[in-house]
Every structure is written in structure tokens, then in C-alpha cells.
Amino acid sequence: MAKKLNMRKRYELLTRGLGWEPTYQSKEKVFSNESYEGIKITDWSKWEDPFRLTIDAYWKYQAEKDKKLYAVMDSFAQNNAHLNLADATYVNALKLFIQGVTPLEYQAHRGFARLARQFSGEGAQIACQMQSLDELRHTQTQIHTISHYNKHFNGMHDPFHMHDRVWYLSVPKSYFDDAKSAGPFEFITSVSFAFEYLLTNLLFVPFMSGAAFNGDMATVTFGFSAQSDESRHMTLGLELIKFLLEQHEDNIPIVQGWIDKHFWRAYRVLALVSAMQDYMLPESPMSWKEAWEIYFVENAGALFNDLARYGLRMPKYHEQATAEAEHLSHQVWGTLYNYAHAASMHFWLPDEKKMDWLSEKYPNTFDKYYRPRYEMWAQMAKEGKRFQNGGLPQLCQVCQVPMLFTEVSKDDPMQISYRSSEFNGEKFHTCSDGCKDIFDHEPEKYVHAWLPVHQIFQGNCGGAAIPDILNWYHFKPEDGGDYAGSADETRWKAMHGETTGAASSDTESAEEKAAA
Amino acid sequence: MTYEITIDPTGDTIEVEAGQTLLDAALRAGIYLPHACGHGLCGSCKVTVLEGEVLHGDASPFALMDIEREEGKCLACCATPLSDLTIEADVEEEPDAHNHPVRDFVGVVSKIDTLTPRIKSIFLAIEHDGIDFQAGHYINLLIPGMEDTPRAFSIASPPSERNLIELNVALVDGGKGTTWLHNELKIGDEIRFSGPYGRFFVRESAPEPMIFLAGGSGLSSPKSMILELFEHGETRSITFIYGARNQAELYYRELFEELAAEHPNFTYLPVLSSEPADSGWEGLRGFVHEAAREHFGGKFAGHKAYMCGPPPMIDACITTLIQGRLFERDMYMENFYTQASKDAAPKSPLFKSI
Numbered sequence: 001m002a003k004k005l006n007m008r009k010r011y012e013l014l015t016r017g018l019g020w021e022p023t024y025q026s027k028e029k030v031f032s033n034e035s036y037e038g039i040k041i042t043d044w045s046k047w048e049d050p051f052r053l054t055i056d057a058y059w060k061y062q063a064e065k066d067k068k069l070y071a072v073m074d075s076f077a078q079n080n081a082h083l084n085l086a087d088a089t090y091v092n093a094l095k096l097f098i099q100g101v102t103p104l105e106y107q108a109h110r111g112f113a114r115l116a117r118q119f120s121g122e123g124a125q126i127a128c129q130m131q132s133l134d135e136l137r138h139t140q141t142q143i144h145t146i147s148h149y150n151k152h153f154n155g156m157h158d159p160f161h162m163h164d165r166v167w168y169l170s171v172p173k174s175y176f177d178d179a180k181s182a183g184p185f186e187f188i189t190s191v192s193f194a195f196e197y198l199l200t201n202l203l204f205v206p207f208m209s210g211a212a213f214n215g216d217m218a219t220v221t222f223g224f225s226a227q228s229d230e231s232r233h234m235t236l237g238l239e240l241i242k243f244l245l246e247q248h249e250d251n252i253p254i255v256q257g258w259i260d261k262h263f264w265r266a267y268r269v270l271a272l273v274s275a276m277q278d279y280m281l282p283e284s285p286m287s288w289k290e291a292w293e294i295y296f297v298e299n300a301g302a303l304f305n306d307l308a309r310y311g312l313r314m315p316k317y318h319e320q321a322t323a324e325a326e327h328l329s330h331q332v333w334g335t336l337y338n339y340a341h342a343a344s345m346h347f348w349l350p351d352e353k354k355m356d357w358l359s360e361k362y363p364n365t366f367d368k369y370y371r372p373r374y375e376m377w378a379q380m381a382k383e384g385k386r387f388q389n390g391g392l393p394q395l396c397q398v399c400q401v402p403m404l405f406t407e408v409s410k411d412d413p414m415q416i417s418y419r420s421s422e423f424n425g426e427k428f429h430t431c432s433d434g435c436k437d438i439f440d441h442e443p444e445k446y447v448h449a450w451l452p453v454h455q456i457f458q459g460n461c462g463g464a465a466i467p468d469i470l471n472w473y474h475f476k477p478e479d480g481g482d483y484a485g486s487a488d489e490t491r492w493k494a495m496h497g498e499t500t501g502a503a504s505s506d507t508e509s510a511e512e513k514a515a516a
Numbered sequence: 517m518t519y520e521i522t523i524d525p526t527g528d529t530i531e532v533e534a535g536q537t538l539l540d541a542a543l544r545a546g547i548y549l550p551h552a553c554g555h556g557l558c559g560s561c562k563v564t565v566l567e568g569e570v571l572h573g574d575a576s577p578f579a580l581m582d583i584e585r586e587e588g589k590c591l592a593c594c595a596t597p598l599s600d601l602t603i604e605a606d607v608e609e610e611p612d613a614h615n616h617p618v619r620d621f622v623g624v625v626s627k628i629d630t631l632t633p634r635i636k637s638i639f640l641a642i643e644h645d646g647i648d649f650q651a652g653h654y655i656n657l658l659i660p661g662m663e664d665t666p667r668a669f670s671i672a673s674p675p676s677e678r679n680l681i682e683l684n685v686a687l688v689d690g691g692k693g694t695t696w697l698h699n700e701l702k703i704g705d706e707i708r709f710s711g712p713y714g715r716f717f718v719r720e721s722a723p724e725p726m727i728f729l730a731g732g733s734g735l736s737s738p739k740s741m742i743l744e745l746f747e748h749g750e751t752r753s754i755t756f757i758y759g760a761r762n763q764a765e766l767y768y769r770e771l772f773e774e775l776a777a778e779h780p781n782f783t784y785l786p787v788l789s790s791e792p793a794d795s796g797w798e799g800l801r802g803f804v805h806e807a808a809r810e811h812f813g814g815k816f817a818g819h820k821a822y823m824c825g826p827p828p829m830i831d832a833c834i835t836t837l838i839q840g841r842l843f844e845r846d847m848y849m850e851n852f853y854t855q856a857s858k859d860a861a862p863k864s865p866l867f868k869s870i
């Protein structure tokens with residue numbers, strides 16, 4: 001009997017040879033994106049498949065995952081399991097997810113589809129093709145999981161439209177736009193390595209543990225289903241970095257530059273997650289700072305010790321990100337509270353219990369800087385003078401976050417940090433050294449940024465008054481503002497038989513919404 | 517209850533306790549199986565059970581599908597054995613590895629040499645057929661009173677000497693086992709051991725020139741390997757860089773110098789890290805990795821590298837090799853871990869076998 005091949009060889013036989021040599025076009029033309037970034041690939045055969053999955057097995061597995069997930073979703077819907085949530089404020093985390101994250105899954109789907117076409121190595125093509133399909137599946141399953149909530153709560157009715165227009169959603173959107181408009185190797189370094197490998201746990205862990213605590217089994221199941229794909233994505237990120245570094249020494253400085261850039265870009269996107277984690281989850285299992293310590297400082301530290309052998313160092317400004325962990329969520333949440341009237345989700349002030357938890361988790365900063373702010377805003381609200389910011393914030397030209405970050409690493413945490421650069425006689429503003437470096441490296445790119453605030457002032461966003469703009473965003477008047485007194489709250493109370501004079505039963509409210 | 521697992525396609529056999537996961541047993545036996553999350557969520561550690569039965573433990577239904585369970589798949593990080601097993605894992609077959617079954621032996625101490633103030637050479641005579649092993653393999657020595665934690669020592673003699681093996685034992689500060697071997701063991705004593713073990717061996721079929729890097733008692737394996745290569749008329753180029761602190765700690769110098777004189781394709785470079793400046797030593801100074809960088813002009817691509825000895829030395833050599841563009845697939849190593857190595861820095865998932 002012939003000796004059985006090992007799994008790698010069997011897989012190679014099934015997948016290699018798919019890349020035939022073109023005869024009537026040159027290879028450079030067929031794979032026209034592969035060289036313009038300056039990356040040198042001398043031998044694609046050195047690519048080690050990070051996982052060995054054939055397309056037929058892939059379909060079988062994904063089909064079964066979907067079958068299981070949809071069974072949980074169905075029973076969740078049939079049992080009206082949203083009624084069992086610990087608290088309806090939690091649903092705002094889902095709103096952030098469907099508006100901010102789900103469209104990114106779709107962007108990832110598109111980006112990897114392009115890579116599957118543009119890489120000339122068959123191993124990389126197949127890995128990217130599967131990831132492209134995974135990301136499409138993530139988009140769909142997230143929409144389906146969350147659509148049940150859309151029947152009962154506001155703000156989740158048009159996430160893709162919102163993602164393209166809304167001020168706070170331009171933060172995640174611009175990160176992916178930046179990656180997608182770069183070359184294929186930069187895209188995959190950004191998404192697979194900087195985002196999925198280094199930072200994905202910081203995104204998924206708080207959402208999923210929040211879901212678990214709230215008995216949101218549909219979302220938890222979605223999380224499990226996605227995590228089994230995510231490990232493939234993370235190994236792809238790692239393999240890719242190793243491959244680029246080993247292929248040619250000229251790749252090292254290019255890759256380092258991308259890691260610096262996309263670490264900082266992705267970290268800025270996670271600012272929104274930090275606020276969600278510390279403030280939106282009724283019972284947060286761990287603080288942003290704790291999550292940062294475990295998932296970034298420890299894990300990335302060990303990895304970069306090994307990457308140092310190749311001449312790579314930790315991403316630039318990582319110390320700054322670690323120092324900011326003491327402040328980040330509070331600064332972001334405060335800003336969101338200031339602009340709650342222009343959001344498609346609710347924000348609120350932390351209650352006593354939450355503030356005590358925050359004091360405990362942030363002993364160096366919360367009582368000193370942030371508690372007094374919340375107490376003052378609570379007092380103002382009590383006096384009928386709820387603080388809200390009537391103006392529009394200045395945005396960072398790169399990360400597009402309002403200028404809310406402070407000079408934490410210069411030991412001046414109450415001073416907003418501003419940076420600016422000149423380009424073609426114009427001045428451009430950035431929020432940090434990290435974003436300024438990114439701008440200065442490719443100013444031609446970032447001058448084209450679609451900044452929501454600028455667009456409003458230029459009259460491109462449906463009008464000059466806030467209601468016109470919100471209408472252009474497809475926000476409904478009841479989508480934003482404080483949670484207290486919101487339509488969501490009224491409905492939630494009604495679902496639990498606490499009469500408030502509004503909708504009397506859940507089914508009614510769903511019909512009411514459907515009719516609206 | 518202990519079960520035996522045979523791992524396809526390499527044919528390695530390892531032991532696993534009831535209740536111990538397959539992954540844990542494999543990693544402890546020095547066999548790398550792919551894995552990531554370590555607790556049943558990601559599916560990276562999937563293996564196929566060809567024979568025998570397992571409990572699936574906490575395997576997530578999304579990481580291990582029903583159809584896969586029916587196909588006999590399991591997650592090595594959660595699965596525990598219910599019987600002896602044969603599993604197929606995603607590991608590389610090693611055409612150059614010889615699989616010799618592990619056996620228990622009794623050796624009689626026939627000679628003890630003091631090689632350096634810190635290293636003794638212990639010769640063990642084995643009766644009957646002797647021991648079959650591959651150059652680079654080690655044995656587990658059962659030191660009286662310390663049988664539950666056997667001490668590992670690489671065989672310094674070539675496999676052609678089946679009835680008399682040589683060990684080079686370095687004295688470890690505060691080390692109970694090596695202190696006993698240095699102070700108590702006498703000629704004529706019997707000592708029990710099992711072996712051979714290990715996955716450190718010469719890639720005989722690889723055409724590349726070879727670099728051996730060793731420090732301290734890490735000379736043992738390269739000595740066995742190099743002697744065997746020349747017994748078989750080796751023609752590839754071989755460079756052996758050996759590091760010691762000073763001349764007193766340098767041993768088997770004549771042996772390798774003679775070998776170098778005999779074989780133009782063999783280069784022997786001893787390097788001393790703390791030899792007094794005025795000692796008259798004319799050879800290389802510094803650490804092994806520094807000597808290697810200098811000798812090869814910082815370029816290692818196109819070689820196969822074999823490293824043996826104290827973990828910090830190997831760590832420094834790996835970095836030097838990677839900087840010189842020789843990567844994981846072309847380097848092989850045996851780290852002389854001790855109990856103290858447990859406190860080492862956490863491992864990143866970047867490398868499989870480093």
C-alpha cells in the first residue's frame with residue numbers, strides 16, 4: 001500500500017496547481033497589485049498554509065455552524081427572549097455593534113475578495129477567499145441576530161446607510177477605507193495582523209461577555225460561531241507577517257511602518273469600544289484598562305519579543321496607548337453624552353453603583369478627573385439644564401474622532417491634545433502624534449478624508465439644522481438622547497408590565513414599529 | 517491509568533494519563549501539535565482519531581462540528597483518552613528521523629573523567645544488544661532518590677557504540693541530581709535509565725552545509741552527530757562553533773582539532789567568553805552567536821543550523837541566525853532545560869518549534 005501523505009502534502013495537492021502560468025498576458029499584468037507597494041516576494045512556495053481547509057470541507061462546516069446558530073436565533077425569537085435581558089440599556093451595545101462593526105465585516109469581505117484575486121500565491125489566494133466568505137457570513141449572521149432586537153428597540157433600522165454618513169461611525173469606516181484603498185499587502189497587514197491579531201480580543205471579549213451576562217444567547221452563539229473563524233483569521237495575520245519578513249529584508253521597514261500606522265488607527269477605533277465596555281454594559285466583567293493589559297500588553301509583548309528577532313519592534317506609540325488606558329473610556333463616554341442628541345443610540349450618566357465600580361477600576365483617575373464631571377452634569381440635569389454641546393466638534397483628519405484625547409503621556413491629562421500639519425498651504429489638524437505621523441507620511445491621501453463635520457458645514461449633509469442632518473442620517477427623533485424617558489425605556493417598562501401609558505404590550509409595540 | 521498514543525504520520529508514541537488532554541501530553545513529550553486558544557474554541561488543534569476512543573471535553577460545538585465528531589475528529593486541547601489511541605495530526609513527517617522504541621536499561625559505570633572543573637564524562641556500559649539510538653537523542657537518568665523526576669542527558673558518543681554510551685554532565689548550582697552524579701556516583705555502580713528520546717537529529721537528506729552551535733555540556737549531541745557523520749564519510753561542509761567560559765572549561769579540543777586536520781570540510785572554532793586577556797589564548801573571544809556572526813559575515817541563508825546547550829545561548833543564536841536570514845524551517849535545537857527554566861518568559865505563537 002502506498003504510504004499515506006501527511007496533511008500538509010495532501011492539502012498542497014488539493015490546492016496547488018490552481019495558479020497556472022498565464023500565456024497571453026504577463027504575470028505582472030494579471031496580478032497587477034502585487035508589486036507597487038515595494039514588497040518583494042521571491043518565492044510564494046515558502047508560504048505555509050496557516051490552516052488546511054478545502055473548499056468542500058469549508059462549505060460543510062460553515063453550513064453546520066449556520067444551522068446551529070439559526071436554531072438558537074429562532075428559539076430566541078420564539079421565546080421573546082429579549083424580555084429576559086438584565087436591562088434594556090444593554091441593547092445600546094448592540095446598536096453600536098450593528099452600526100459600527102457589522103459594516104466593517106462587510107468591508108473586510110470586500111477587501112479579502114480583492115486579495116484573493118490579486119495575490120499570485122495559491123495558498124494565500126485560498127486563505128483570503130475563505131476569509132472573504134467568512135466575513136460575509138459574519139455580516140449576515142450579525143444582521144440576523146440583531147434584527148430580532150430591531151423589532152423592539154430603536155436605532156438599528158438602517159446601519160449601512162448610517163455607517164456611510166454618521167459622524168461617530170466615520171471613525172470605524174475611515175479605518176477600513178484607509179486599509180481598503182491601500183495595496184493588498186498593506187490591507188492584510190492592517191486587517192489581519194494589526195486589527196485581528198493584535199486587537200480583536202479587545203473588541204469581541206467585552207461584547208460577548210456583555211451578551212453572556214445579559215442572557216443574550218443569540219449574540220453569544222454568534223460570538224462562538226465567529227470565533228471559530230476568527231482563529232483562522234488570526235493565524236493568517238501571523239503567517240503573513242512572518243512570510244513578508246522572511247521573503248526579503250527590504251520588506252522589514254515597510255512592514256514596520258504599516259504596523260505602526262494600523263496599530264494606531266485600530267486603537268483609535270477601539271476608543272468607542274472602551275466607552276461601551278466601561279459604561280454601557282450593566283455589569284462589566286472587566287474594565288477597558290484590564291482588558292488592555294491582558295490582551296495587548298501581555299500578549300503583544302510576548303509576540304514582539306519574538307518578532308524582534310526579525311528586526312521588528314513594538315508599534316510606535318504603544319506606550320501612549322497603555323498610558324491612555326486610564327483615561328480613554330471616560331473621555332469618550334463624556335463626549336458621547338455631550339452629543340447624545342445627535343446619535344442613534346442612548347447615552348446616560350453612570351449611576352452611583354457604576355461610579356463606585358469605576359473608582360475601583362481606575363483608582364488613579366476616576367475620582368480625580370471624571371467623577372466630578374458626571375456629578376456636575378447630573379446636578380445640571382436635575383435642574384433642568386441637561387448639558388449638551390450645541391456646536392460641532394473638531395475632528396482629527398486621520399482617525400476622525402472628535403478632538404477629545406488629552407496629553408496623558410505629557411503628564412497633562414486635562415489638556416486636549418492638538419497637532420497640526422501644513423500641506424499645500426493648508427492646515428490640517430490631528431489628535432495625537434500617532435495620527436500626525438500617519439498624516440505626514442501620506443498627506444495626499446488624508447486631505448481627501450470625508451470628515452462629517454466639514455461636510456455638514458459645507459452643506460453636504462441634508463441641511464444646516466441638526467434635525468435636517470439627523471434626517472439625512474436616517475435617524476428618527478426617538479433614536480437618540482438620554483435613555484431615561486426614551487421610547488426604548490417606555491417600551492421596556494411596558495414589556496415588563498410597568499405601565500407608563502405608552503405601548504401596552506410587546507407585540508403591539510413590534511407592530512407599531514413595523515408600521516412606522 | 518496511563519494510555520499510549522501513537523501519532524500518525526510520524527509514528528511517535530507518547531503516554532497520556534486518563535484525564536490528561538492529548539495536547540498536554542504531546543507538548544510535554546516534546547511533540548508540537550498545532551494549537552491556539554487552548555480551550556476548545558478555535559479548532560486549531562483538531563486531530564483525527566484513527567483507533568480508540570476519546571471524551572470530547574469542553575470542545576465548542578462550533579469549533580468541533582457534529583459531522584466532524586462523526587468523522588472521528590477531536591480537539592486535542594480538550595479531548596482525553598478512554599483507551600490507547602492512534603491519532604492523525606497535522607505534523608510534519610521527518611524522513612530523517614529514526615524511530616527507536618523507548619526501553620528501560622541498567623547501565624554500569626565503567627569510567628568517569630573530569631573534563632573540566634564543571635563537567636564530568638560518565639561512561640555507561642550496557643549489556644546484550646545495547647541501545648539503539650540516533651545521534652542527538654537523550655536518555656532519562658533515574659538518580660537514586662529522585663526517580664519520579666528523571667534527569668535528561670544527551671548521549672555524547674556515536675550510535676555505532678551501542679554497548680557503551682558517554683554522557684557529559686555539567687554541575688548545576690543548587691542542582692540535586694547533577695551534584696549527586698558528580699559527588700556520589702562511582703565506577704562499578706549500576707544506574708537505571710530509559711531512552712532514547714528526542715527530536716534533535718541531523719537532517720541527513722538535506723543537501724545544505726551544516727552549522728553546529730553549542731555551549732557548555734551542550735557539546736554532547738554535536739559530538740555524537742559529527743562523529744557519526746564522519747564515520748559515514750561526510751562530504752558536506754560542517755562548521756562547529758563551541759563556546760566555553762575559559763580554557764579550563766574547554767574540552768575535547770584535541771578531538772575536534774584532529775578531526776579538522778583530517779577533514780578539509782570540517783571547521784572547528786572554539787570561542788571563549790571570559791578568558792583573561794593576557795592568557796595567551798589566540799582563538800576567538802566572545803559568545804557563540806557573536807563568533808558565528810563574525811565567521812559567516814552575518815549571513816546564514818542556505819545552511820542548516822543545529823544548536824545545543826543552555827537556553828540563553830540558544831536564544832541568542834536563534835536571533836543571530838534570523839538576522840542572518842536563516843529561519844525556523846532550517847534550524848534545529850535541543851535546549852538543556854532545568855527546573856529553573858520553568859520561570860522562563862511566556863512563549864508567543866510566532867514559532868512552532870523554537
Ligand SMILES: Cc1cc2nc3c(=O)[nH]c(=O)nc-3n(C[C@H](O)[C@H](O)[C@H](O)COP(=O)(O)OP(=O)(O)OC[C@H]3O[C@@H](n4cnc5c(N)ncnc54)[C@H](O)[C@@H]3O)c2cc1C
Pocket residue numbers: 654666667668669670671683684685686687688689690691692693694695733734736737850851852853854855856857858859
Ligand atoms: C533534552 C535535554 C537534554 C539534556 N542534556 C544534557 C547533557 O547532555 N548534559 C548536561 O549537563 N545537561 C543536560 N541537560 C540538562 C540537565 O537535564 C539538567 O541540568 C539536570 O536535569 C539538572 O538536574 P539537577 O537535579 O542537578 O538540577 P535541578 O533540580 O533540575 O535544578 C536546576 C536548577 O533549578 C533550580 N530549581 C530546582 N527546582 C526549581 C523550581 N521548582 N523552580 C525554580 N527553580 C528550581 C535549582 O536550584 C537549580 O539551580 C539536558 C536537558 C534536557 C531537557
Ligand code: FES
Pocket residue numbers: 550551552553554555556557558559560561562579591592593594
Ligand atoms: S487550541 Fe483552540 S480549540 Fe484546541
Ligand SMILES: [Fe+2]
Pocket residue numbers: 105108134135138226
Ligand atoms: Fe469577521
Ligand SMILES: [Fe+2]
Pocket residue numbers: 108135196229230233
Ligand atoms: Fe475576521
Ligand SMILES: [Zn+2]
Pocket residue numbers: 268396397398399400401430431432435
Ligand atoms: Zn486622530
